[in-house]
Amino acid sequence: MFDPIPWLILSPLIWATLAFVQGPGRGGRLAVAGVALQLALAATLAQQIIAGGARVYAVGGWGAPLGIDLAADGLSAVMLLLTQAVALPLAFYARAYFAAHAAPLRYFWPLTGYLLAAMNALFLSADVFNIYVTLELLGLAAVGLVAVAGGAGPVSAAMRYLLATLLGSGAYLLGVALLYGVYGSVSLAALAPLIAADAPTAVSLAAALMLLGLMLKTALFPFHFWLPPAHGNAPAPVSALLSALVIKASFYLILRLWFDLFAPIASVTAAQFLGALGAGAVIWGSLLALRQTHLKMLVAYSTVAQVGYLFLIFPLATGAAAEVAASAWQGGALQAVAHGLAKAAMFAAAGAMIAATGRDEIAGLAGVATRLPLTLFTFVLAGMTIMGLPPSGGFSAKWLLLGAALASGQWWWIVVMLAGGLLSAAYVFKVLRQAFLPAEEAAHFKPLPRTLEWPAFLLALASLLLGLWASEMLNLLGAA
Amino acid sequence: MSLNETLPLLVLASSLLPGLIIFSLPEERHILRSLFNLAGATLKLLLIVYMLWGVLHGEEYVFRYTMLPGLDLLFVADALAMLFVTLSAALWFLTTLYAIGYLENSPHRSRFFGFFSLCVTATVGVAMAGNLFTFFIFYELLTLSTYPLVVHRGTEQAMRAGNVYLTYTLGGGALLLIGTVWLYGLAGQVEFTQGGVLAALGPEYAGQLQIVFFLLIAGLGVKAALVPLHGWLPQAMVAPAPVSALLHAVAVVKAGAFGIMRVVYEVYGVEFAHALSLLLPLAVAASVTIIWGSLRALFQDDLKRRLAFSTISQVSYIALGVALFGPVGTIGGVVHLVHQGIMKITLFFCAGNYAETLGIHKISEMDGVGRRMPWTTVAFTVGAFGMIGVPPLAGFISKWYLGLGALEAQMPWVLAVLLASSLLNAAYFLPILHRAWFRPRTETWPEEHIPMQKGRETAWLLLAPPLITAAATVLAGLFAASAISPLDWAKLIAAREYLRWVP
Numbered sequence: 001m002f003d004p005i006p007w008l009i010l011s012p013l014i015w016a017t018l019a020f021v022q023g024p025g026r027g028g029r030l031a032v033a034g035v036a037l038q039l040a041l042a043a044t045l046a047q048q049i050i051a052g053g054a055r056v057y058a059v060g061g062w063g064a065p066l067g068i069d070l071a072a073d074g075l076s077a078v079m080l081l082l083t084q085a086v087a088l089p090l091a092f093y094a095r096a097y098f099a100a101h102a103a104p105l106r107y108f109w110p111l112t113g114y115l116l117a118a119m120n121a122l123f124l125s126a127d128v129f130n131i132y133v134t135l136e137l138l139g140l141a142a143v144g145l146v147a148v149a150g151g152a153g154p155v156s157a158a159m160r161y162l163l164a165t166l167l168g169s170g171a172y173l174l175g176v177a178l179l180y181g182v183y184g185s186v187s188l189a190a191l192a193p194l195i196a197a198d199a200p201t202a203v204s205l206a207a208a209l210m211l212l213g214l215m216l217k218t219a220l221f222p223f224h225f226w227l228p229p230a231h232g233n234a235p236a237p238v239s240a241l242l243s244a245l246v247i248k249a250s251f252y253l254i255l256r257l258w259f260d261l262f263a264p265i266a267s268v269t270a271a272q273f274l275g276a277l278g279a280g281a282v283i284w285g286s287l288l289a290l291r292q293t294h295l296k297m298l299v300a301y302s303t304v305a306q307v308g309y310l311f312l313i314f315p316l317a318t319g320a321a322a323e324v325a326a327s328a329w330q331g332g333a334l335q336a337v338a339h340g341l342a343k344a345a346m347f348a349a350a351g352a353m354i355a356a357t358g359r360d361e362i363a364g365l366a367g368v369a370t371r372l373p374l375t376l377f378t379f380v381l382a383g384m385t386i387m388g389l390p391p392s393g394g395f396s397a398k399w400l401l402l403g404a405a406l407a408s409g410q411w412w413w414i415v416v417m418l419a420g421g422l423l424s425a426a427y428v429f430k431v432l433r434q435a436f437l438p439a440e441e442a443a444h445f446k447p448l449p450r451t452l453e454w455p456a457f458l459l460a461l462a463s464l465l466l467g468l469w470a471s472e473m474l475n476l477l478g479a480a
Numbered sequence: 481m482s483l484n485e486t487l488p489l490l491v492l493a494s495s496l497l498p499g500l501i502i503f504s505l506p507e508e509r510h511i512l513r514s515l516f517n518l519a520g521a522t523l524k525l526l527l528i529v530y531m532l533w534g535v536l537h538g539e540e541y542v543f544r545y546t547m548l549p550g551l552d553l554l555f556v557a558d559a560l561a562m563l564f565v566t567l568s569a570a571l572w573f574l575t576t577l578y579a580i581g582y583l584e585n586s587p588h589r590s591r592f593f594g595f596f597s598l599c600v601t602a603t604v605g606v607a608m609a610g611n612l613f614t615f616f617i618f619y620e621l622l623t624l625s626t627y628p629l630v631v632h633r634g635t636e637q638a639m640r641a642g643n644v645y646l647t648y649t650l651g652g653g654a655l656l657l658i659g660t661v662w663l664y665g666l667a668g669q670v671e672f673t674q675g676g677v678l679a680a681l682g683p684e685y686a687g688q689l690q691i692v693f694f695l696l697i698a699g700l701g702v703k704a705a706l707v708p709l710h711g712w713l714p715q716a717m718v719a720p721a722p723v724s725a726l727l728h729a730v731a732v733v734k735a736g737a738f739g740i741m742r743v744v745y746e747v748y749g750v751e752f753a754h755a756l757s758l759l760l761p762l763a764v765a766a767s768v769t770i771i772w773g774s775l776r777a778l779f780q781d782d783l784k785r786r787l788a789f790s791t792i793s794q795v796s797y798i799a800l801g802v803a804l805f806g807p808v809g810t811i812g813g814v815v816h817l818v819h820q821g822i823m824k825i826t827l828f829f830c831a832g833n834y835a836e837t838l839g840i841h842k843i844s845e846m847d848g849v850g851r852r853m854p855w856t857t858v859a860f861t862v863g864a865f866g867m868i869g870v871p872p873l874a875g876f877i878s879k880w881y882l883g884l885g886a887l888e889a890q891m892p893w894v895l896a897v898l899l900a901s902s903l904l905n906a907a908y909f910l911p912i913l914h915r916a917w918f919r920p921r922t923e924t925w926p927e928e929h930i931p932m933q934k935g936r937e938t939a940w941l942l943l944a945p946p947l948i949t950a951a952a953t954v955l956a957g958l959f960a961a962s963a964i965s966p967l968d969w970a971k972l973i974a975a976r977e978y979l980r981w982v983p
Contacts, residue, residue: 370588373503380624389624389653390617396548402661418654425650429627433642438634470548 004041004048005057005070008080008120011038016113024106028095031109035091035116039084046077049479056126069187071126074479075333079123079252081476082337085462086244086344087116089455093348094237096451097355108148108238115141115241122249128176128210128261129186131253132169139165139217142246145238146230157229164216164226168250171213178206188261196264207262214257217250220311221281224304228288231300236351239296243303244344248336251310258314259329271318278311279416286423290430294360295350298427299343302386305420306339309401312413316404324407330474331400334466337473338393341463342385348456349378356446362431367439374453376435381460383428385467388421393466487531488543488555488608491565492601494524495572499597505590514580517593521573524604528562528569535562542610552669553617554610559973560746563814563966564607564738567821571730572600574945578829579722581941582836592632596726598625603731606738612660612670612747615739619656619703622735623649629723630716641715648712649732652702656739659695662688663747672742674976676749686756689748693758696743697765704736704799705792707769713792714776717784721832724784728791729825737798737817744802745810745977754805763803767897769796774904781842783831786908787824793901794820794867801882804894807974809885812878814970819866819874822952826863829946830856837938839927843912848921853937857916859950864909866953869902874956877967 015034019027049055054073063069072080091112098108118137125131143165147158180186182202183194195203219227227247231239258266285305292298313332317325352375353368354360369376385394398417405413439445466473498520505513531541541557557565579596583589602625605618623646631642663670666685667678678689702709713733717724727733744753744762753759773793780786797820801813833856834840834849850857866873879898886894930938937943960967 369591373591377503384624389620391547391553396551399551399661400548402657403665406662406665414658418658422650422654425646429643429646433631433639436628436631436634437639468545468547468553471546474548 002044003057004045005055005072005124006059008038008041008045008124009117011041012113012117012120016110016117019109019113020107027109028091028098031113032088032091032095034113035084035088038116038120039081039088042077042080042084045072046081046476049074049077050476053479057124068130069126069189070124071189072124074477075252075255076123077479078333078337078473078477079248080120082248082340083116083119083123083245086340086459087112087241089459090237090240090344090348092451093240093351093455096449097235097237097351099449106148107144108235111141111144111148112241115145115246119245119249123252126189127187128179128191132173132176135172135217135250135253136169138246138249139169142242145241146234148238149235153229154233157226157233160226161230164223168213168216171209171216173213175206175208175210175213178202178209182206188256192261195261199265204265207257207265210257211254214250214254215277218247218254218307219304220277220307221284221304222277224281224285224307227304228297228300231303231347232294232297236296236347236354239300239351240344240347243300243347244340247303247307248340251307251336255313255332259317266318268315268319271314274311275315275413278308278314279413281305281308281311282416282420283308283423286420286427289427290423293362295354295362295365295431296347296360298362298431299346299350302346302424302427303343305424306335306343306386309335309339309397309417309420312401312405312417315410316401316408316413320404320408324404327400327407328404330477331397331404333477334393334400334470334473335397338385338397338463338466341459341466342382342392342394345378345382345456345460345463346386348459349375349382352448352452352456353379355452356448357443358446362434364443365431365434366437367443367445368435370439371445372448372453374457375448376432378453378457378460379428379431379435381457381464383432385463387425387428388417391467392464393470394463396467396470484534484539484541485543487527487541488557491524491527491531491557491604491608492555494520494527495597495604496601499594499601502590502597503594507588507590510589513590513593517576517580517597518573520597521569521576524569525573528566531557532562532566535559544610550669551613551664552611554614554671555605555608556610556672557608558672558674559969559976560741560814561608563818563969563973564734565604567818568600568603568607568730568734571725571821571825571949574948575722575725575730575825577941578725578832578945579720581939582720582722582832584939588632591628595625595628596722599629599726599731601625603735606735609742610672612663612672612743615742616653616656616660619735619739620653622703622731623653626723626727626732629726630719632720632723633718635718638718641712641718644715645712648702648709652699652709654699655695655702656699659692659699662692662695666692670747672746674746675978676745676747676752678748679752679755690756690758693743693748693753693756696747697740697762700736700739700743701765702736703732704740704795705733705769706765706796706799707772707792710769710773710792714785714788717782717788721784721828721835724788725825725828725832728788728828729821733791733795734817734821737795740799741802741814741817750802750805750810750977759803759805763800763891763894766796766800766803767894769793770800770897770901771904774901774908777908778904781844783834783841783843783846783912784828786843786912787827787831790827790867790905790908791824793905794824797878797882800894800897801878801885804882804885804889804891806885806888807978808881808888810974810977811967811970812881812883812885814973815881815967816878818966818970819878819953819956822949822956823863823866823873823875826859826946826949826953827867829942829949830860830863833938833942833946836942837928837930838925839929840925843915845926846912846915847919848916850917851921852925852932855937855943855947859946860916861913862950862953864913866957868905868909872954872957874953877957877960
């Protein structure tokens with residue numbers, strides 16, 4: 001049987017290196033072909049997992065504990081699919097976006113390739129140290145991408161991001177060291193039964209450090225300070241990649257650690273605390289998004305808010321009945337995917353609007369409804385998922401989370417989710433309202449190539465259709 | 481998939497697809513656009529006629545798609561659904577004609593007609609929803625697709641109205657969502673079933689069910705403009721006249737009232753709702769709304785604003801009919817869904833004609849308009865008399881059954897409400913008619929857009945729709961006893977909703 005697992009990591013490494021060799025600003029075509037191949041690989045893997053359950057791949061034929069194991073289950077397959085499905089339209093989009101910009105951005109394609117390789121490797125990793133390596137790679141590639149445009153704003157944002165991401169991986173590595181000290185192993189599969197059998201205080205400390213580091217990387221409130229400048233200042237395709245995918249990678253690890261590794265020592269209090277931080281993110285992020293005057297900053301703060309919903313999984317699924325926990329966990333995963341698709345579409349649409357109007361303030365959007373109907377429509381569709389309106393993927397996610405909250409009697413999370421939904425409607429419509437105003441006399445709209453509008457639209461459409469096909473995704477997610 | 485499964489989808493697609501195509505049409509292709517609009521509207525009507533015939537003969541049109549485990553998208557064309565579908569499809573056809581005439585040469589027509597079609601799609605979805613979840617989906621889509629219509633003019637006032645509209649409707653949607661999720665948690669998939677489904681739950685759930693009922697009715701009451709949730713409706717009258725017609729008669733307000741019907745009759749079951757003593761509060765809320773809306777209408781000088789307050793009052797007749805325990809009250813409420821629609825759309829069409837032809841927006845400018853625009857004013861008069869409840873017009877039939885229903889439900893105080901409301905209706909409509917017919921014109925018209933030509937007072941496309949709906953108002957009253965009248969259909973529905981009570 002053909003095994004797609006190693007190729008998912010090798011493919012981006014290969015085309016990234018070739019793009020680097022080809023020279024600055026080139027390699028876009030290769031990247032598109034590579035990502036398309038990866039999408040097919042991820043789909044093959046997903047089918048294999050649905051048919052045959054979770055998979056383990058021993059690199060070079062050497063299994064753990066001597067060699068490195070790669071593993072894929074339903075959750076990894078979902079994240080891999082999401083990554084390639086977001087990256088493919090964005091690759092088309094980026095080609096058009098950078099063609100329109102005077103100075104071709106030098107290292108965009110190589111960095112993107114390394115970013116995708118690191119991310120795919122992360123989703124396939126089966127031990128905590130390997131995860132650290134991929135995290136570090138991912139962080140460095142992402143920082144490079146933020147700084148890729150040059151200039152004072154992006155570079156200082158990138159420095160701040162670098163600091164946050166290094167701090168995060170440092171804390172994580174400390175936790176890994178503690179774990180290794182106690183148990184003498186780093187493999188997830190080997191550690192889980194050991195922790196269940198006996199967990200000294202050092203393990204709790206390790207868990208706290210690892211989670212803290214990952215929370216910093218996920219930009220969970222109150223560690224979100226680095227995200228808006230980094231995502232708001234980067235070029236639009238980069239913002240889309242970072243907001244849709246990169247923060248999901250560290251969130252994926254939190255899920256893995258909490259539910260697989262540290263499940264025996266996870267307490268309800270800690271879960272409620274994580275939920276409270278998530279609630280803070282939902283409210284605070286939405287309020288700040290509402291106050292922004294620049295389009296991309298608004299979208300970036302919306303990411304801060306949407307990340308908050310993801311953390312509602314923990315209080316809803318920890319210590320609850322199996323059925324409630326399953327519903328919460330499915331809702332959270334669905335939210336991660338729906339938000340990934342929608343946020344990529346939203347940033348891409350914002351980038352297209354800014355490219356056309358030449359202004360990045362929300363006030364400069366008047367007339368967009370008439371001149372760029374497709375892009376505005378994209379923004380609306382993506383906004384539906386962000387607001388959690390039916391029949392979008394975001395709505396199905398919210399439905400599952402609300403159901404779990406009601407079933408477990410935790411009404412306070414319901415209040416948070418509804419308030420967050422209404423606040424997000426307020427900031428999405430703040431943009432729409434401006435777009436519907438008649439264009440100013442002096443406004444000048446640059447015509448946009450189709451490849452700058454359609455990829456974003458397809459992403460938004462996918463986030464909407466996800467609501468209708470959610471049961472397929474949940475099938476894959478449940479495949480063990 | 482069999483034909484009976486596809487038909488509900490086809491009814492949805494017959495406005496969804498033209499809508500999407502129209503979005504992509506360039507602004508100047510107005511003939512092609514009108515063609516798509518009218519073809520879709522006609523096709524929808526034909527499909528519906530076919531389905532009406534089928535429903536009468538016991539056919540079932542059901543489409544089911546599982547979105548998540550235990551969460552189905554379900555369309556069912558039952559008797560109640562068909563009542564609303566027929567109303568909105570027929571009025572949509574007329575409103576489209578009217579809008580083509582009304583918006584001639586105005587900007588952004590592709591956008592307007594695109595959202596117009598989406599709005600009707602959402603309404604038909606609301607009507608055919610077979611469970612609370614599907615209902616909620618289309619209820620929210622309705623909000624989204626009407627917002628661009630409300631702010632269509634892009635003026636500061638329209639934008640403000642749009643904000644108010646969104647705040648109210650999205651807030652209401654949130655309440656409806658909690659209620660729905662809660663019920664799904666308690667009772668699984670809440671499918672609309674004649675006689676209700678919740679009575680099967682034990683008495684220990686009574687408290688929760690009362691809270692859920694409150695949440696659902698509050699969520700639906702926003703669109704149905706129950707006082708104190710009505711604030712958005714008078715603001716939204718800044719939208720163009722065809723949109724007002726749509727909001728008040730075809731889609732939004734009706735969706736709320738229709739939802740209240742579904743919840744009381746087919747989720748709780750009217751007998752169970754009565755047993756939980758939920759009907760009396762609803763009746764009181766509806767009565768307060770009826771009186772308050774009429775009182776506020778008295779003091780408006782802006783014609784469309786007065787009509788808007790009149791809608792607030794009149795739509796609550798439907799909720800009142802629902803809240804009167806007994807089949808006769810039900811008949812009154814259900815039939816008023818149709819009657820209020822045709823009467824109110826007539827009035828809004830006429831108000832649009834006055835504004836578009838002569839620039840008249842205020843009642844104080846209407847002196848002598850009856851002589852300049854006799855046909856429009858005749859239609860307006862029929863609509864107004866219908867609202868007051870003058871026999872033999874449609875509004876009289878509604879009020880008659882509501883009155884009888886009040887006696888049957890042993891709530892005689894409702895009669896006083898009906899009487900007071902009719903007096904107030906007369907008090908705010910008759911002065912308009914007096915001005916229009918009997919006051920002489922002394923000054924020129926505020927802004928005459930369409931001059932008098934060969935005895936034709938305004939454009940044909942503007943004149944025909946109100947005349948047709950006015951004629952329908954007369955016919956629905958005169959032939960109420962015939963087999964194809966709305967009243968007859970309402971009786972069919974009432975007979976099916978009362979399990980033990982069939983008269």
